[in-house]
Amino acid sequence: MGASTSTSNPSLEAQEQETLASASLALPLLRAAFSRSNGSLAEALSPPPAAFRSDSPPVPPRFHDLVARLGPAIASLFFSDVGPAGDAAGWVGFLRGFNRCCARVPASQSLALLLRVYAAACADAGAPCGLQFHPDEDGAGGEGKVVGELAPGEIAVLLWMCWVMAWSGSAPGVSGGQEGGGKGEPVLLPDVTHLVLSALVSAGAVADDAGVWGWEVSRGGKGVKVQEFTSWVLSTAAGLGNCLSRYVQERFRSCAADPVEERSVSTGNTSSCNPDVYLLTRGRAWAISLSLRNTLSEKFLSASVIGMDTEDLLYRSSVHGKGLSRFWSCVEGYKGPVLILLSAFSRSGGDNVDTDQRWGIGILTEEGLQNKDTFYGSSASLCSTYPIFRMLPPSGKEKNFIYCHLHPQIRVYEAKPKPVGLGFGGTIGNERIFLDEDFSKLTVRHHAVDKTYQHGSLIPNQGYLPVEASVLDVEVWGLGGEATRRQQDMYKKREDIFSEQRRKVDLKTFGNWEDSPEKMMMDMISDPNAVRREDR
Helix, strand or coil, X not given: CHHHHHHHHHHHHHHHHHHHHHCCCCHHHHHHHHHHHCCCHHHHCCCCCCCEECCCCCCCCCHHHHHHCHHHXXXXXXXXXXXXXXXXXXXXXXXXXXXXXXXXXXXXXHHHHHHHHHHHHHHHHCCCCCEEEECCCCCCCCCCEEEEEECHHHHHHHHHHHHHHHHHHHHHHHCCCCXXXXXXXXXXXXXXXXXXXXXXXXXXXXXXXHHHHHCCHHHCCCCEEHHHHHHHHHHHCHHHHHHHHHHHHHHHHHHHHCHHHHHHCCXXXXXXXXXXXXXXXXXXXXXXXXXXXXXXXXXXXXXXXHCCCHHHEEEEHHHHCCCHHHHHHHHCCCCCCEXXXXXXXXXXXXXXXXXXXXXXXXXXXXXXXXXXXXXXXXCEEEEEEECCCEEECECCCCCCCEEEECCCCCCCCCCCCCCCEEEEEEECCEEEEEEXXXXXXXXXXXXXXXXXXXXXXXXXXXXXXXXXXXXXXXEEEECCCHHHHHHHHHHHHHHHHHHHHHHCCXXXXXXXXXXXXXXXXXXXXXXXXXXXXXXX
């Protein structure tokens, strides 16, 4: 009886592990990855070889070693008990390790696993790291906990490591050539200064005042404790918790597909080497993707790797011209989610814009814009894009999401005319964000006037009084895809046809010219002394 129990336990555990693993990845794919990666699991879990560079802040000396040790660190932490490919116990150990890092768990636990991998990779690469892992004291096989403190430079390295993990899943698809061994152009890492500063301000390590405009990661300073960093991730960048599980799944997919071809593809990304010339930089796109929990997150994640498609740029004030009318001519008829980015500056007393305080905010809407004299919309979010990143989702109390009002074509008297411009949150005349019709002045009010979006500062050192700033640039990105663009093109063509019809004068619609009052007036003007018979 005891023998039958011992022989049935392995199959029972295998069945449980397979059921749990199938919720994350298909079992045939996992079996193929297990058979092909057995014996070189650390190599299979390593990202494609590539050189990385960054304009600001500079890449630390040990960063490439850390990326190279990423696969061995994951293999040693989660797949240490994997046996040979033909052994049933090896398959169970493989599933056990996969479920340990990819099963659905609370976000805080997923982040703790990511921090363990980061600490192990730093230790193997000799990179500085202020984190330590403390196993459970009872030795019951728990995951333990990660303690310590992250310096500003270490937060930047951790964020870059997470971006490389996301980049590795798209690297073969965006590679520019067929050279082996990753001999392409160096991959440009996104600027993560706004994310690092957001974590430091959230933890109180950096004051939210005018000093943030000149802050740099290389300056160093006070670090952030693990508990404070976890709180910031859960509230601002929840997508970081999914980086590890997503990375492991992508590596196993690539390994199961064709590991030889995967390793032979060049990782040089010509698109990612281009400088960020738009307000929607790759770093800001990645920050937005980390804060979202819907399908738009994948859109911004792809933009952070290969950049946004320029065909999705609906409007840019530096190209199409400033003003609400020009803005409306570009976005009218687009019935999909859009991202509006505003760049402005608050003058500090001088005339040189470069020495003043620039900042940026964004509005992410899930539907197109409409010309109305009231607020409308079903959902939208506000965000501060730089110098500090913050995402302010809806509060659920009110629905004053969007206000877009143009001058009516037929002017009528209004005792209290509605403001002409773009508004978000608040009430009419007291909007939380308001952009005037000339796109020259931007007004940002305190969150106390708004019940639609969550509380929080949109610009550093905002205060309670309204902030008026000069607008530098405005961008509108369409996120609805090619189908939504085609619908907008059809709408514009239909409107052009109607406009041409209104311009043409159809003489058949008028009466006979001989009997018209216009002819009588013309005759009187040409010869007023002529004797005319009066019809009785």
